[in-house]
Amino acid sequence: MPVITYRQALNQAFAEEIERDENVFLMGEEVAEYNGAYKVTEGLWKRFGDKRVIDTPISEAGFIGLGVGAAMMGLRPVMELMFWSFAYVAYDQIINNAGCVRYMSGGLINCPLVIRGPANGGTNVGATHSHTPENFLANTPGLKVVSPATPYDAKGLMKSAIRDNDPVCVMENTLLYGDQGEVPEGDYIIPIGVADVKREGTDVSLIAHGRAVLTALAAAHRLSEEFNISAEVVDLRSIRPLDEQTILDSVRKTHRAVLVDENKPFCGVSSQIASMIQEHAFDDLDAPVQRVCSLDAPAIYSPPIEIQQLPTADRVIQKVLAVCN
Amino acid sequence: MPVITYRQALNQAFAEEIERDENVFLMGEEVAEYNGAYKVTEGLWKRFGDKRVIDTPISEAGFIGLGVGAAMMGLRPVMELMFWSFAYVAYDQIINNAGCVRYMSGGLINCPLVIRGPANGGTNVGATHSHTPENFLANTPGLKVVSPATPYDAKGLMKSAIRDNDPVCVMENTLLYGDQGEVPEGDYIIPIGVADVKREGTDVSLIAHGRAVLTALAAAHRLSEEFNISAEVVDLRSIRPLDEQTILDSVRKTHRAVLVDENKPFCGVSSQIASMIQEHAFDDLDAPVQRVCSLDAPAIYSPPIEIQQLPTADRVIQKVLAVCN
Amino acid sequence: MSVARAEKPKTGSSPVDYAKAPINAKLKPEQKLGFLADMLRIRRFEQASLKLYQQGKMGGFLHLYIGQESVAVGTLALMGDNDHAITAYRDHGHALVVGMSMNECMAELLGKATGCSKGKGGSMHFFAPDKNFWGGHGIVAGQTPLGLGIAFALKYKGLKGCCLSYLGDGAVNQGVFHESLNLAALWDIPVVYIIENNQYSMGTSLARSSAIKSCLAERAAGYDMDWDIVNGENLYEVRAKTWEAMQRAHEKSQPTVLEIDTYRYYGHSVADANAKKYRKPEEIEFYKQNHDPITLWENRLKEEGIADDAVIKKIDDEAKRETAAAVQFAEDSPFPELQDIFDDIYQEVDMGTEAGKTGRHFFND
Amino acid sequence: MSVARAEKPKTGSSPVDYAKAPINAKLKPEQKLGFLADMLRIRRFEQASLKLYQQGKMGGFLHLYIGQESVAVGTLALMGDNDHAITAYRDHGHALVVGMSMNECMAELLGKATGCSKGKGGSMHFFAPDKNFWGGHGIVAGQTPLGLGIAFALKYKGLKGCCLSYLGDGAVNQGVFHESLNLAALWDIPVVYIIENNQYSMGTSLARSSAIKSCLAERAAGYDMDWDIVNGENLYEVRAKTWEAMQRAHEKSQPTVLEIDTYRYYGHSVADANAKKYRKPEEIEFYKQNHDPITLWENRLKEEGIADDAVIKKIDDEAKRETAAAVQFAEDSPFPELQDIFDDIYQEVDMGTEAGKTGRHFFND
Numbered sequence A, B: 001m002p003v004i005t006y007r008q009a010l011n012q013a014f015a016e017e018i019e020r021d022e023n024v025f026l027m028g029e030e031v032a033e034y035n036g037a038y039k040v041t042e043g044l045w046k047r048f049g050d051k052r053v054i055d056t057p058i059s060e061a062g063f064i065g066l067g068v069g070a071a072m073m074g075l076r077p078v079m080e081l082m083f084w085s086f087a088y089v090a091y092d093q094i095i096n097n098a099g100c101v102r103y104m105s106g107g108l109i110n111c112p113l114v115i116r117g118p119a120n121g122g123t124n125v126g127a128t129h130s131h132t133p134e135n136f137l138a139n140t141p142g143l144k145v146v147s148p149a150t151p152y153d154a155k156g157l158m159k160s161a162i163r164d165n166d167p168v169c170v171m172e173n174t175l176l177y178g179d180q181g182e183v184p185e186g187d188y189i190i191p192i193g194v195a196d197v198k199r200e201g202t203d204v205s206l207i208a209h210g211r212a213v214l215t216a217l218a219a220a221h222r223l224s225e226e227f228n229i230s231a232e233v234v235d236l237r238s239i240r241p242l243d244e245q246t247i248l249d250s251v252r253k254t255h256r257a258v259l260v261d262e263n264k265p266f267c268g269v270s271s272q273i274a275s276m277i278q279e280h281a282f283d284d285l286d287a288p289v290q291r292v293c294s295l296d297a298p299a300i301y302s303p304p305i306e307i308q309q310l311p312t313a314d315r316v317i318q319k320v321l322a323v324c325n
Numbered sequence C, D: 001m002s003v004a005r006a007e008k009p010k011t012g013s014s015p016v017d018y019a020k021a022p023i024n025a026k027l028k029p030e031q032k033l034g035f036l037a038d039m040l041r042i043r044r045f046e047q048a049s050l051k052l053y054q055q056g057k058m059g060g061f062l063h064l065y066i067g068q069e070s071v072a073v074g075t076l077a078l079m080g081d082n083d084h085a086i087t088a089y090r091d092h093g094h095a096l097v098v099g100m101s102m103n104e105c106m107a108e109l110l111g112k113a114t115g116c117s118k119g120k121g122g123s124m125h126f127f128a129p130d131k132n133f134w135g136g137h138g139i140v141a142g143q144t145p146l147g148l149g150i151a152f153a154l155k156y157k158g159l160k161g162c163c164l165s166y167l168g169d170g171a172v173n174q175g176v177f178h179e180s181l182n183l184a185a186l187w188d189i190p191v192v193y194i195i196e197n198n199q200y201s202m203g204t205s206l207a208r209s210s211a212i213k214s215c216l217a218e219r220a221a222g223y224d225m226d227w228d229i230v231n232g233e234n235l236y237e238v239r240a241k242t243w244e245a246m247q248r249a250h251e252k253s254q255p256t257v258l259e260i261d262t263y264r265y266y267g268h269s270v271a272d273a274n275a276k277k278y279r280k281p282e283e284i285e286f287y288k289q290n291h292d293p294i295t296l297w298e299n300r301l302k303e304e305g306i307a308d309d310a311v312i313k314k315i316d317d318e319a320k321r322e323t324a325a326a327v328q329f330a331e332d333s334p335f336p337e338l339q340d341i342f343d344d345i346y347q348e349v350d351m352g353t354e355a356g357k358t359g360r361h362f363f364n365d
């Protein structure tokens, strides 16, 4: 299988879906002539032209709302937020219009909209640019939320998102865009709502989404090398819908869970997972479910400090050792 | 002690703080000449005039941002959102400016701002008007969030919020505005970050905030009458900062917890509480922590159905019976 | 200020006889009677809904359109196959004019399963995509970029149409409306923004909410966009100027902002206890006496010899009959079931597709 | 289009000699030399910061102000005790002109504990409330209502001052800016919005981002607000027109929107790999050759006989020396400690007040 970057995998998904369906178009700030602030849409404007790849002014509420309206009419807009952090100027459009219009119309309308962009800390862009709102978005019945951790998942989930008849929020990560991985050429999809066991293990379940999956894998590797502990790594891939079965199967096997989550702790995704696990696998747990989140402060700029603000393999290992003794 | 409504209690808090501190002013849509959409600010404009009680155009992002700027300059704006649901058009101002400006300035700035208004379902105003964003707001280090359930707490917490030197979000409830209760005349405050055991019990801890506290109390009453179960009711009052000690003390006494929460389930406040309890009181729990949230759908209009969408005493009782058998 | 304006409507004094405008000149008498019928249907429907609300048979908000009927009728009756419409929460009039039945609308108000939104949306959320009507939206100005997107989709598909996008005079101060204006002008989107200026946003008069030069629509000039101001009590003028804007959208794919002066008789919503505090009762009376769009149109029809009192009464009786039947239908209809709460959230789930069955979608236990 | 505009700047051809404007006529030679010094300090500071960035000693974004120096110097030097300022992320120039030290600014860029924001804010977030400078804000136009609030507070306190609130040409299309304009005009808030029109928002030219009539500032007309357009390369014109707006704020408590034409030489940020793709290299060269604000001011000072090459060199050498010292200071300074992450979030916690000790504020284990 060809090895390409996460960025290229997304780019392939866009190109293939634009060719497959005339209703698919990309829109966002600098996505066309500039090739994307992070080059995710590189070459697509040249290839598909003004109609299918569209640059916008800095008006997120306006163009996300435009996308919702266009989606109600049957188009399949793929809207880029240069950073998911900028969703907060368009929040009403995302939650109330994309998220609620189907319900309020009693099912007369559906909204096949994709909103995508990076949602991550760790790049020293400061507190306002480092938000990870997947927990909030997934709180909203009517929205779907996915968070690919690998190039393979990125392409497959993006294609599912574009074909989905409901609004899907795709949480990407600027720290992953350059990651390489095997990605099939041509068409394949990864269904939304299916988690993936990225590493099998027997002693503890590390449950994560997005970049935290890589942190979990790094921790799992060291746990086996240095501590002879066999950690299973479950990649949620999709936050809503959520593959609770795979999570519970893993925990019932390992009897221990450490959740790795780049959200801020209070009501982060891992709070929901922890709450769910203790509710449905109470008697299977040999220890409390533990969480490793971003340190609970706005994203700090200082580069050597911010890297420690995100979950690290060290912090994961400490938690695992605490529950595996 | 005089018995007044939740609405009047808030009104007293405003009047007393406006008189106490010349930097305090109220601002929002229809708060002045109209006396407030829900009459919470009734009479204040007449009494204190244009400078202290100010009507705004329908520009939440603009006037909340104005409030942040004014607070940076040392004023103490008390900003009303007619509904907290409208926070989503001002979300960037709340999260990034009110919530982050102190951090990004390395502590050079503080923002003594209050943002207040009702955040509740149950009034048949539809999905877009029934949001309860306390979980999201409390996710943000830099913001404080309180949610008074009674007239007494409403006045005391509002006064603390206005005097606090950091931004405080006060989550009120249109269904509580008419509730009556004993409220001292004159000055008293309830510190932010202190929960209140609203009813003592030994068999199970019902933990709630806002209107859900009343649901929990109703359930507790019936549990003792009909099932001879002694339920303790813990009112969080403050979401962030959070009084974890009182929660844990209660659970360590009763060994069972049922969380009652009008949030939508996914990453609702109760997910954080459940996760925290199982982490810190794992060995004290005789049963998994249970949650009773709003049914996981956008708020439905149909009056007889929406009332069942919110947590009901019946649903609380079922959960309690399930864990107390 | 508003009374002053009302005494001489900005454009009322205009010498132009809009009846002679081509779009009006070609009207057949039945059509003109049809306009009257629609205005009366709106008024009777809402008067009945008010009663039901007062009887406690409704929850939430009820925003009455009474007094503004000529705006919905004058504009929406111009819609062709590829023309679409979207408005805010004061949506009953628009819904009836685009052809939604009184039955489904009244049932929605009562929260019944037979309602246009199955009782899930209520008064603020009437929709009929099959009639090119996209709601019915509760967040002030939140619908304005949706209207832009609908018009964008028409252009994308190569269809010659437009989207009539309504908002109130208070809604112009939401930022997203301005973002929409810039996008519409920048990209030549065939959207027609119609500001229904009833001079108040809740209890706030225009003068207390908006800094303006001559009028609200003039803000469009800053985007190099066409705009006009319309005397809403004159059905012919409303039609002529709206059609001009629609033509601009159809032929040149260019946007317009229209500001139509009108007036609401009731409070902002039925819950508005102050309806007669922030404006003098005399002001309301003045409008009812001198500017009622239905009375003015009836007089016009009489002048034109198209209708006499008998004809008008017949039309009104029919509107009342239709209304009464709708009330009956709504009252007789069942409420949704509790489990219906979980339908109409995700289409994939509703359709039972593979995607709709994969993973947990709802987080109740 | 931008080159075309550049060839004859909108107002450059203006016959007015702004040097004669009272605010300029009374300038002493030292003050004029001070303006040159500040412009050179900005340029040298940023050239040094660029090196550090390229050496990998910085993270995140670095938005250079080089080419726009005359705007910050021409406007902010007019600030009196009760005048305040707030800008976006391209904030180094503003910071240095209001009197922040190169040391604290350079240290901030390197994320050091000695930085103006203790290394927590970085390039986009310089603040100096003691100098009436309120940042340094990363969300496009997010600072515009803050500027309004600062000016509101001045009026509330009865102080005669204003807030100079800067934004870019792309930022005008954020809705919150329009909400701010309406509020400013409606309530007579002494805010002066200064659009630094460098003709691009990232890679998007003004023509691709904004539908305008004659210019962006003209949008203020829709709010019945004063506005003007300024040739940013002429320091005297910048000062004269800004002072006029500040006077309007001081004396009449009325807002203004100024659009100052300028140009940035570098990419949007240093990470901008396309800086020479969305505009021709010749365009950049053209500006450097014909419109460099520092060169033009140097020539002016020579014409006026205030400075010769030697004087200018001395000033420049001093700027270089100060810059080198700042780099040294920044390099030598320590990074914050990991536990510092939890300071500067809640003032009550930082101060150790009762409120700061009550309940759990942070949710790490």
Ligand SMILES: Cc1ncc(C[n+]2csc(CCOP(=O)(O)OP(=O)(O)O)c2C)c(N)n1
Residues within 6 Å of the ligand: B029, B058, B060, B082, B086, B089, C090, C138, C139, C140, C167, C168, C169, C170, C171, C172, C198, C200, C201, C202, C268
């Ligand atoms: C963002 C937002 N803010 C406030 C409200 C509450 N609200 C509903 S209607 C209204 C007044 C709107 O007035 P206008 O735009 O003139 O429309 P009209 O009611 O006159 O038809 C307000 C303040 C809302 N629904 N959404």
Ligand SMILES: Cc1ncc(C[n+]2csc(CCOP(=O)(O)OP(=O)(O)O)c2C)c(N)n1
Residues within 6 Å of the ligand: A029, A058, A060, A082, A086, A089, D090, D138, D139, D140, D167, D168, D169, D170, D171, D172, D196, D198, D200, D201, D202, D268
């Ligand atoms: C709400 C928001 N959207 C997008 C961005 C990303 N962004 C940062 S600066 C910028 C361009 C702004 O251009 P302009 O306003 O002209 O200011 P300039 O950079 O030219 O000084 C963009 C798109 C952002 N920071 N905030």
Ligand SMILES: [Mg+2]
Residues within 6 Å of the ligand: C168, C169, C170, C196, C197, C198, C199, C200, C201, C202
């Ligand atoms: Mg109105």
Ligand SMILES: [Mg+2]
Residues within 6 Å of the ligand: D168, D169, D170, D196, D197, D198, D199, D200, D201, D202
């Ligand atoms: Mg620019």
